Amino acid sequence: SLRAHFFNMKPYLKRIYFLLASYLLALSILTDARVLFFLLNKSKFVGVTTTDFLETLFYGLRFDIITATIVNALFIFLVALPVSFLGFKKFRTILKVIFISTNLAALVLNMVDMAYFPFTLRRSTAETFSFFIEKNDAGTLLPLFLKDFWYLFVVFFLFLFLINRLYKVIEQKTLAPIEKEENNIKAISLKSLSFLLVIGLSILSIRGGTQLIPIGIIDAGTYVKPQCVPIVLNTPFCVIKSGVLYTLSKKNY
Numbered sequence: 001s002l003r004a005h006f007f008n009m010k011p012y013l014k015r016i017y018f019l020l021a022s023y024l025l026a027l028s029i030l031t032d033a034r035v036l037f038f039l040l041n042k043s044k045f046v047g048v049t050t051t052d053f054l055e056t057l058f059y060g061l062r063f064d065i066i067t068a069t070i071v072n073a074l075f076i077f078l079v080a081l082p083v084s085f086l087g088f089k090k091f092r093t094i095l096k097v098i099f100i101s102t103n104l105a106a107l108v109l110n111m112v113d114m115a116y117f118p119f120t121l122r123r124s125t126a127e128t129f130s131f132f133i134e135k136n137d138a139g140t141l142l143p144l145f146l147k148d149f150w151y152l153f154v155v156f157f158l159f160l161f162l163i164n165r166l167y168k169v170i171e172q173k174t175l176a177p178i179e180k181e182e183n184n185i186k187a188i189s190l191k192s193l194s195f196l197l198v199i200g201l202s203i204l205s206i207r208g209g210t211q212l213i214p215i216g217i218i219d220a221g222t223y224v225k226p227q228c229v230p231i232v233l234n235t236p237f238c239v240i241k242s243g244v245l246y247t248l249s250k251k252n253y
Contacts, residue, residue: 011179012191015086018174019079019198025166026072026103029159030064030234031057033110036155038231041117048228056231059223062208066215067237069205071106075099080198082191084181092171100163107159109235115149123233125217125242217241 038045038053069076075098078085085091113124120128146153181187208215217238220229 009182009187009190011084011181012187012194014175014179015079015084016194016198018170019076021170021174022075022079022099022167023068023072025163025170026068026099027061027064029103029107029163030067030110030236031060032159033107033114034060034064034231034234037110037114037117040114044118044121045227045231048231052225052228053231056224056228060232060234062215062223063220063232063234063237065205066208067106067234067240069202070240071102071236072099073202073206075102076198076202080195082188082195083183086175086178087180096167096171099167100160103163104156104160106234106236107156109239111152111156113230113235115145115152117230121230123217123230123235123238125238126240127242129239 034057038056075095078095078098086095109124113120116124181191204210206214208219217233220232224232
């Protein structure tokens with residue numbers, strides 16, 4: 001019966017709940033980073049009202065969804081697989097490491113702009129980071145960064161603690177106790193359809209919608225006024241989107 005099939009799918013649905021909750025955590029990290037970016041650089045956004053800022057939080061979600069999906073693509077894929085490996089502790093540990101490390105990497109990119117935006121007045125791109133790497137300035141700049149922006153390291157470790165803690169809570173609330181999943185033909189078929197739906201939605205999210213051309217950096221200006229563009233964007237998005245263009249331009253050159 002349909003009722004019986006629903007209960008057979010229950011362990012898989014728990015995985016989907018876990019995935020959704022984790023994804024919302026990833027989105028909240030990006031939103032928190034946007035708030036911090038604005039507060040630390042508020043003096044550079046003259047004329048940006050509270051209403052303007054609230055608009056950037058709303059429209060910024062579209063850019064954050066793209067970023068969160070790209071950053072967490074491997075995590076999404078592994079959790080949504082038709083066959084579950086969550087019964088293995090090592091696999092759950094690998095998932096946790098993937099989630100925390102990739103989202104922290106995205107946070108670090110945002111934090112770089114929290115510090116250096118007053119000097120550039122724009123979000124950093126792949127070209128920006130490539131310039132510093134090619135110049136081998138990382139060793140020189142890191143001690144200066146530590147000295148001038150020590151408070152960002154405190155923020156980083158606070159985020160690390162909170163992400164680790166919240167991930168554990170999500171895991172316990174959605175997955176525990178881990179139940180054995182049905183692996184008969186009907187169950188595998190239903191889970192495969194669900195998996196394809198998750199992948200389809202992920203691709204749609206990465207494109208930024210159903211429009212012909214995927215959302216790019218330049219599209220930020222269509223949602224907010226010019227001075228709010230750096231707020232509505234996020235640095236990982238700019239690095240990812242500009243990375244392809246920068247690589248292509250270097251090859252053409």
